[in-house]
Each structure stands twice: as structure tokens, then as C-alpha cells.
Amino acid sequence: MTYNNAMAKKGLDVPAEITGLCRAIRDAGHEAYLIGGCVRDLLLDREPKDWDITTNATPEQIQSLFEETFYENKFGTVGVVTKSENPRLKVVEITPYRVEGKYSNARHPDEVTFSTNLSDDLKRRDFTVNAIAYDPIEKELVDEHGGQDDLRRRVIAAVGDADERFQEDALRTLRAIRFSAELDFALDAKTAAAIAKDADRLGKISKERIRDEFVRILESDRPMQAMYVAQKLGILKYVIPQLEEAIGVEQNQAHSYDVFEHLLRSLQHAADKKWPLEVRLAALLHDIGKPASRRWSDEKKDWTFHGHEVIGARMAEKILHDLRMPNETIKTVVALIRWHMFFSDPDKVTLSAVRRIITNVGVEHINDLLNLRICDRIGTGRPKEQPFRLRKYMSMVDEAMRDPVTVSMLKIDGKKVMDLGEKPGPRIGWTLHALLEEVLDDPSRNTEEYLERRAGELLKVSEEELKALGEQGKDRREKEDEAEVQKLRDKHHVN
Ligand code: ATP
Ligand code: MG
Numbered sequence: 001m002t003y004n005n006a007m008a009k010k011g012l013d014v015p016a017e018i019t020g021l022c023r024a025i026r027d028a029g030h031e032a033y034l035i036g037g038c039v040r041d042l043l044l045d046r047e048p049k050d051w052d053i054t055t056n057a058t059p060e061q062i063q064s065l066f067e068e069t070f071y072e073n074k075f076g077t078v079g080v081v082t083k084s085e086n087p088r089l090k091v092v093e094i095t096p097y098r099v100e101g102k103y104s105n106a107r108h109p110d111e112v113t114f115s116t117n118l119s120d121d122l123k124r125r126d127f128t129v130n131a132i133a134y135d136p137i138e139k140e141l142v143d144e145h146g147g148q149d150d151l152r153r154r155v156i157a158a159v160g161d162a163d164e165r166f167q168e169d170a171l172r173t174l175r176a177i178r179f180s181a182e183l184d185f186a187l188d189a190k191t192a193a194a195i196a197k198d199a200d201r202l203g204k205i206s207k208e209r210i211r212d213e214f215v216r217i218l219e220s221d222r223p224m225q226a227m228y229v230a231q232k233l234g235i236l237k238y239v240i241p242q243l244e245e246a247i248g249v250e251q252n253q254a255h256s257y258d259v260f261e262h263l264l265r266s267l268q269h270a271a272d273k274k275w276p277l278e279v280r281l282a283a284l285l286h287d288i289g290k291p292a293s294r295r296w297s298d299e300k301k302d303w304t305f306h307g308h309e310v311i312g313a314r315m316a317e318k319i320l321h322d323l324r325m326p327n328e329t330i331k332t333v334v335a336l337i338r339w340h341m342f343f344s345d346p347d348k349v350t351l352s353a354v355r356r357i358i359t360n361v362g363v364e365h366i367n368d369l370l371n372l373r374i375c376d377r378i379g380t381g382r383p384k385e386q387p388f389r390l391r392k393y394m395s396m397v398d399e400a401m402r403d404p405v406t407v408s409m410l411k412i413d414g415k416k417v418m419d420l421g422e423k424p425g426p427r428i429g430w431t432l433h434a435l436l437e438e439v440l441d442d443p444s445r446n447t448e449e450y451l452e453r454r455a456g457e458l459l460k461v462s463e464e465e466l467k468a469l470g471e472q473g474k475d476r477r478e479k480e481d482e483a484e485v486q487k488l489r490d491k492h493h494v495n
Helices: 005-010 016-027 037-043 059-065 118-123 147-153 162-168 171-183 189-204 207-219 223-232 241-246 259-272 277-285 308-322 327-338 351-361 363-379 388-400 414-419 426-441 448-458 463-470 472-492
Strands: 032-035 052-055 078-081 091-096 133-135 140-142 295-297 302-304
Touching: 016 032, 016 052, 016 059, 016 091, 032 037, 037 133, 037 147, 059 078, 059 091, 118 133, 162 171, 162 189, 171 189, 171 207, 171 223, 207 223, 207 277, 223 241, 223 259, 223 277, 241 259, 259 277, 259 363, 277 308, 277 327, 277 363, 308 327, 308 472, 327 351, 327 363, 351 363, 351 388, 351 426, 363 388, 414 426, 414 448, 426 448, 426 463, 426 472, 463 472
Parallel strands: 052 091
Antiparallel strands: 032 052, 032 133, 078 091, 133 140, 295 302
């Protein structure tokens, strides 16, 4: 893994486009090095995500060398558009050497200062493994902070004094955990101690920056370990404080772990299966409502958590909103959590109940919901991943999907409703949803004849009534949720 003589002769495996860019910069009399993640990944035999070049040329000099460039940020980075087919090479970022600016708020440097000296630029980088430069023309590495040693030791260590570096930019504390999760590296002891010392400074960092690193942790192969470490070092409370409430919350007999460990194990299973971000987030948060809804049952002689999925869905919505997650992601994760307790006994459940679950989470996420159930089961510490009953339920889902579960699956559409005399406007949607409710109850109603007759009758229904019919599914769910929350409040003697 360390760059040795044999590798030096052959050089690292750099695409011709990148070497070409470096050559052009050098031919104009400047220096050009690959830097950061791409050098680290090449040395680890991993495929680099993107290619970054650093140089002593100014942004203006860089721009003058290439046909198509853009320069629109305050860090001096110039994007060079190449003619490459490879999406990772289409735009290559070239950044002048920089020195660490003065940070007055642990957030952003107050100013960006360029330098003519590569060493300055290496010094301002976060971790030793990210501070190795490589010249693809001379096939030479510049490693002034022991980056290769740390690659060999598989350790994330700050460049220079860890405490100072985290005080400059507290996001680095979370980045350290992110890189250790992605690369399966340990945290260097001094670096870990400095993270614990400076964790509170993360409170000043923008949620958007925290979100980006947190998402990378979740998308790594080892999110469980990373979340444990984040908690131990005092960082978790600046990412999802509500998760700390789950620590030590004992569960019922069916579980081997407390709520916190159960959630992390569920998340890890989603990662082991390479399931998408939404499933990972839902796995991590699906029982977040348990601490607030836990009650002791004298009758059962055990803990109960009635309504935790309703409370949990609401909490998750706030958590994800606070983290500035995209609305589409929030919507999906909240629905998965809201419905994760779906009744799945294939011997007792009706097809119409299965159809309603599909309507509730959406056709495109029913698989995610089943996968979430698998994560949940594995997270309890029970060995069987996909018991016979869940497989049987899956085949019921397939069967249920043959009947309409969405408006677009009805044998009538908005155009037809208009042909029958309805004027354009919200009444069309309400009519279709009212018809879907009827068909969910009884799929044999999904015929042109029945639906056109009913649509004709609905033409005469008042605006108010039609809206109520169209939104009855939504209203019913909201009423049920409100009732659950109220029950919990009553039990809790709060209002
Ligand atoms: P990947 O592309 O796999 O995410 P990366 O190492 O390229 O990994 P980036 O976040 O793209 O990570 O950052 C590029 C490089 O810029 C890093 O390798 C590091 O040298 C430097 N860097 C990024 N953010 C910081 C920071 N907050 N403080 C110091 N250096 C940083
Ligand atoms: Mg990068």
C-alpha cells in the first residue's frame, strides 16, 4: 500500500485526461499536483470519486490555459470542462494553493489566502491521509505529514495539532468519523481525544454541512460503529439529539437490546444489504418514538409502546427537517416509520388491508417497507432474516398490486371525468380519490361502467362533500394519528 520503488516507476493509475491537464499547467511554467481524496484512494486501491488538482497558478492563469472553464466560488476553485465520456472526469476542479485562513467563528475562514507554496496547502488540510500530493508527470509523491504511514496503520489523524485544527473548523470532528466509517480506519488516539474536547463546537456548524457528512456516514458500510463512536465522543447530540434519549431504554421480552442499540443494529443491517438512504434513515429512526411512549403493563408484566410509530413519524419529520434533508426524502422516511408496524400475519390479513398499506406508503416504497421490517427483526437480535410469513406477505403484496392502489391504476382518468361534464379544477382529483376509496374497499368496482356511472353521480355532489369524499383516506389517517397521540397524552396526564 505504501508507495514503493516499483510503484514509483509505474506511477499511480491516473486517467490520461487528468495527466493531460497537469501537463498543460506545467508546460505553462506552473506546478500541478493531484491532491486529497483521489491520491488517498489511489494508494488504497479504491476508485477515486473525483479528481482534484492543486497548483501555484492563480485562478486567472488557470482559466487562460483551458477552453471551457468556470470560476464562481470564493475559494479560488476553477472547474475545467474536459471532453471525457466518464462522468467523474467531465469537470475537474483545479484550486490554487491556499493557506489556512483565520477562523473567528469555528465555521468558515474569514478570508481565503492563496499561496505559492505546496507545503502551505498541505498544512491546511484536515487529515494526514488527505494531505498527500502526487505529481503524475514526475510520478512523485509529496507526503509531509506521514499520510502514507497512517494509510498503512489504517488511522485517521489530524494534520498538525488536532485540537487546534478542530477549533478552526469543528466540522472536521464529524469528518474524522465519516472517513473512519468509509475507509474502515481507526481514529488516532490524540485525534479522538481532541474530538471529545471540541465536540461542542459542532453546535456552531451549519446543518447543511453536518447533513452532508452524516449522509456519507449512513451510506458507508459501517454506520453502526460510526454512530457509536459519535455518541461516545459527544458528537451525536449535534446531529440527532433525540437519539440520545433512546440510550438505556429497556424494551419488552422480544428484544435483546435497548432502543438505541436496536436502532443502530437495524441501520447496520440496511447497510449490510446496501439498501438506499431512505431505508437506512427509517431503520435508524423507526423506534425514535419509543422513549416517549413507553408504559409498563401490569397485565402483560412487560413494557408497551402503543402509538410509538405515530409519535416516531412526527419526531422523524422534525429531525429530518432540522437536518435540512430534501422534502422528498423526509416524506418517504416519515411514511415508512408511520407504517412500520403494519400487520403482516398472512393468515389473518385481508387483501384490502394490504392494499391500504400500499396506498399509505406508496407503490414505489412498499418494498422499502418490507425491507425495513427485515431490518427491524434483525435489529432485535433474532437470527432469522426473512421468515416464511414475511415471504408469504410479500406474495400477497404482489397479488394486491394487481388491483388498483393508486388513482392512475383506475379504469377512469381525469380526462374521462371531464368528458362526463366535470370542469377543470380540484374537483377532478377529489372525484378520482373518492373513486379509489371505493375500489380499495372492493376492487371488483374497477370497471369503466361502474366508475363512469359513479363519476356521473359525483358531478352533482357539492364541493364540500366531494372534497370530504376525496380526502377521506387522508382524514381517516390523521384522525387515527390524533387519537393515538391523545391517548398517550391522557395516560401521561399532560395536554
Ligand atoms: P471524497 O471525495 O471521497 O469525499 P475527499 O477527501 O475528496 O473524499 P472532500 O470533502 O471532497 O473529501 O474534500 C477534498 C479534500 O479537501 C480533502 O481530502 C481535504 O484534503 C480537503 N478538505 C475538505 N474539507 C476540509 C476541511 N473542512 N478542513 C480541511 N481540509 C478539508
Ligand atoms: Mg472529493
